[in-house]
Amino acid sequence: MNRQKTQLPLRPAVSRAAKQPCVFFARGHCRNGSSCSFSHDSTSGSATANPSTTDTNSRSVTKDATSTAPKAICHFYLKGACLKGAGCTFAHPTCGANPTPTVGSEAAPFGDDLVSGNDGSEDKHDDWTRQLGGGVIQFGDGAVVLKASLQSDFSAVRISQLPANSTPDTISQLLGGLGFTIAVDKIRLAPNLDPAHRVADVRVEDPTFAKRFIGVVDSQKGVSENNIRVIPISAPMPGGSGMHRVECKKVLCSWYRPFMTAWLNFTSSGLAEEIHKRYTSGRYKVLNMQVTSHPPKRSKAWTTVMLTEVPAEATESDITKPIPQNMSPRNVETGTPSFQYNAVVANALVKSKLMEVGPLEWWEDAVFGGKRAKAKARFQDDGDAAKAASLLNNWDLPFHKKGKLTVQAIYSARFKVQERIYQAIRPIINEHSTTWQAKKVYLAAYEPPRYSLLRVLRFEGEDNKAVAEAKRILEQILDGHLATDKGKPIWSPAFTVNGEVFQKIKEIEQLFGIVVIRNRKLSRVFLFGSKDKCEEAETRLAMIAQQDASTRNVIKLDPVQFAWACRGGFKSITEILGRKATFDIVSDPRQIVVTGSEADVKLANDMVKAQKEPSESPDAKQQDCSICWMEPENPITTDCGHTYCSDCFEQLCASAASSGKTDFKLQCEGDSSKCKEAFCLDFLQDHLSSQLFEDTLEASFNSYVSHRPDSLHYCPTPDCGQIYRAATGTFTCPNCLAPVCTTCYASHQGMTCADHKFVSSGGDIALKEVKERLGIKDCPKCKTAMEKTEGCDHMTCGGCGAHLCWKCLKTFGTSNECYAHMNRAHGGIGFHVPDEARW
Structure with a gap:
């Protein structure tokens, strides 16, 4: 291994004041944009900081600096491609900070x-696609179903013997030359196992594509220069998210x-031993990575510490940076990297x-x-x-x-x-x-x-x-934990509104450090927190439910009464009853719900019937909840400027999911239900729990299917859940493999639609009862009905001619076989006549 000897230069410390750089921006994928709290300026620095808290891998700061300042991250270094090395003016950390x-x-x-x-x-x-019912469903604003794609809507082919340099673009051009316009994203190259050719799969949302394409390719064999081979394959469904x-x-x-080896040469063997210990313990690192330090070796001139597994991109200053200036080696030698990178x-x-x-x-x-x-x-x-x-x-x-x-x-x-x-x-x-x-x-x-x-x-x-x-x-x-009392769910009508009882529930939350969720749809209370705290809260909730003697009464409003309530009538009621009254503008018809005594209900009823105009118009600027018309709890503000309690907003979405309306759409009920702006999916996803959001999409899908009986149906197999398109012929469910008749939408393999209807309606049961009463039996071979009026138990079917035993309905090829069976199995032929008489 080649060794290069370098005398370490000393550089002054650098101090630059600026905003701390964004590591994710330097790596090219900061998702916070202009709202990011870190610097997106490639030339910006960072405020002067204590050396112990700053970037220890910056190459431009030497070991003798008493204070350092982190600089903007070098984008090329993060990719391992910075060619400037120690001369780079940007910081070279090993990786970005991860929050x-x-x-x-x-x-x-x-x-x-x-x-x-x-x-x-x-x-x-x-x-906004989901895999539901065996299909891929596309949703739009308001959680409406925009499109339902089923496996039967797709077809796919596998094209082999393509040129080795084929790409999705060139394959798309090839298909275009054959008369098929296929987008590049519909073409997927298979892993290249054959270096001489490529294989590609093409999936198109067109059930006839595969058959038509294969027909065109077959018709051009021997005529065209294309030697491609095409076979149909099962069309994989596109994935859904969620x-x-x-x-x-x-x-x-x-x-x-890549790594390299470095040699640190010292004049003092004791100093070399100490440096070796510090590298071995991990106290000293190179580019924030621990390296392997070998025991010092003495030579005539030096005592050398050899470091292995040193990052190949490290410079001499990176290697010696953690060493104090008074302990620095006399010189440093580095070897060649383990491989060029x-x-x-x-x-x-x-x-x-x-x-x-x-x-x-x-x-x-x-x-x-x-x-x-x-x-x-x-x-x-x-x-x-x-x-x-x-x-x-x-x-x-x-x-x-x-x-x-x-x-x-x-x-x-x-x-x-x-x-x-x-x-x-x-x-x-x-x-x-x-x-x-x-x-x-x-x-x-x-x-x-x-x-x-x-x-x-x-x-x-x-x-x-x-x-x-x-x-x-x-x-x-x-x-969560279902709140129960003696095995029964705890519930009270007063739990449905944000009234006085609700304030007691909030006190329980604060006292025990738990969360209490009221599920109005199920009339259940769910608790979230530690087991012991939830059990203590259960006792308190049970007492509240028992002590509360109020009942939940609904006052339905006609259009005139609803208009009066919106003009301030409901406010007049709440001024007297407070939170005992709530305004439900989601139900049809709209209603005022009073949870209180009979006197409270009578008072609200009288005010609704009298429809006395309030002395003062309601404050239009007051941001009450658009559902309950009370001060909002955990408020949510929509893009259209209306406010909801978080619970009321979830109730609105849950109510729409169970409404059964043909035109399922989640819309704003602000301005007394006049707004009707569809909630965008981003807003719904951001303000609903993931479970409720997914349940809402599924409810929209179920509504979509149930209101399209002429085109979509569920597989009749219980608990299957697969949907299919209504068509002619038989559909084989890809989920449960049951054959389904697309004429009567039932599974009746081996039966006609009329026979299945007769059986499913209970007609066959009635017929069986009549047959048993009259003594009529069916031939086990051809199902021809037979009645025995006299004689022995040997019968001959008038339909297929089979010989059968009337007692057990076993069939035989000849009468002698039947008689032998009756004597052997039943002790006789059916009446008291000597056996020889039958001959």
Whole structure:
């Protein structure tokens, strides 16, 4: 190994005052944009700081500096491609700071790399598609269904014997020459196993495409110069996104970085021994990475400390930077790197190999972390990550003869939960974290964005079963504890409104540090917090429910009364009854709900009937909840400027899900239900828990299917849930494999529609009862009905001619066989006649 000897120069310390640079911007993927609290200026510096808290890897600061200041991050260095080395005017850290909560462990191959991002939005992009009923459903604003795509809507072909240099663009041009206009994103190249040819799969949302395309190719054989081969294949469904499901889209790729050896020459053997100890203990590091220090060796001129596994990009100043000036070596020698490395080329090669497996949603260039370069990628389609790991793990690296690529598929599941619920269940989650991490499953809880009431939780791990099990446990925790008293759910009509009883519930929350959720739809109370605190709160809630003697009374409003209530009539009622009265403008018809005594109900009824105009018009500027018309609890403000209680907003969405309306759409009920602006999906996702959001989309989908009986139907098999398009012929369910008649929408293999209708209506049961009463039996071979009026038990079918025993209906080829059977099995032929008489 070549050794280069360099005398260390001394440089003055650098101090520049500016905003701290954004590491994610330097890496090219800061998602906070102009709202980022860090600097996006490539020339900006950072305020002077204490050396112990600043970037210890900046190459422009020497070991004798008494104070240092971190500089803007070098974008090229993060990719391993900075050519300026120590002369670079930007900072050279080993990797960017990660504001993600610590979730990794030393046992994890990638440690904290499993979960990253500063707000859980690394894979936040949502195309608003979901896999429901065996199809891919596209949603739009208001949670309406825009499109339902089923597997029967697609067809696909596999094209082989393509030129080795084929790309999706050239294949698209080839298809265009054959009369088919196919977008590039519909073409996927298979992994290149044959260096002389390429294989591509083409999937199109057209059930006739495969048949038509194969026909065109077959017709041109021998005429065209194209020697491609085409076969039909099963059309894979496009993936749907969403939370509360385990998906496999992300991969982590790594490879060893190049290293070199360095020799530190000292004149004092004692000093060399001390420096050796400090490198060995990890007190001294090179570019924030621990290196291997070998025991000092004496020569005539020097005592030398040899360091191995030194990052190849490290300079002499990087190596000696942690050593105080009065202990610095006389000189430093460095060897040649273990291999020549171009990070830009390496990243491009690995990325291209991943893209052969499937299209990528994003790619993050490798940065150095420890002894390996680490890159991340996320595929567009679920399952491609597992395929990439299977095909590319241990792939021989072209830029390192002895190097192998490591590819790990990461399974993940995301949740969104109210921040107050998360804080209440956090101790329970922490109890399970040790078990999850032992199985290399890591949970990250990201800080809610500004003005958001929801927190994103995300599991990630290498084992899909372990991730699925952790997901199941977390779902149980998020379901909460059902409040019961003597085995019965605790509930009171007063729990439905934000009245006096609700204030007592809030006091219980504060007293025990738990969260109480009232599910008005189910008439249930759910508690979130530690088990002992929830049990204590249960006792208090049971007492409140027992003591409260109020009843829930509904005053339905006609259009005139509703208009009066909106003009200030309801305000007049609440001035007297307070929170005992609530305004429900979602129900049809609209109504005022009074939870109180009979006198309270009579007073509200009288005021509604009298419709006396209020002395003062209601304050239009007051931001009351658009549903209950009370001061909002945990207020949510819509894009159209209206305010809701968080509970009322969830009730609005849940009510729409169960309304059964043909035109399902979540709309704003502000301005006395006059607004009607559809809530955009981003707003719904940001302000609903992930479970309620997904339930709302599913309810919209169910409404969409149920109101289109002429085109969509569910598979009749119980608990199947697969949908199919109404057509002629027979549909075989891809989920349960049951054959379904698309004429009568029932499964009746081997029967006509009329026979199935007769059987399903109960007609066959009645017929069986009549046959049993009259003594009529069916031939077991041809089902011809027969009646025995006299004679022995030997019968001959008039339909198929079979000989059969009337007693047990066994069939025989001859009468003698039948008689022998009757004597042997039944002790006679059916009446008291000597056996010889029958002959």
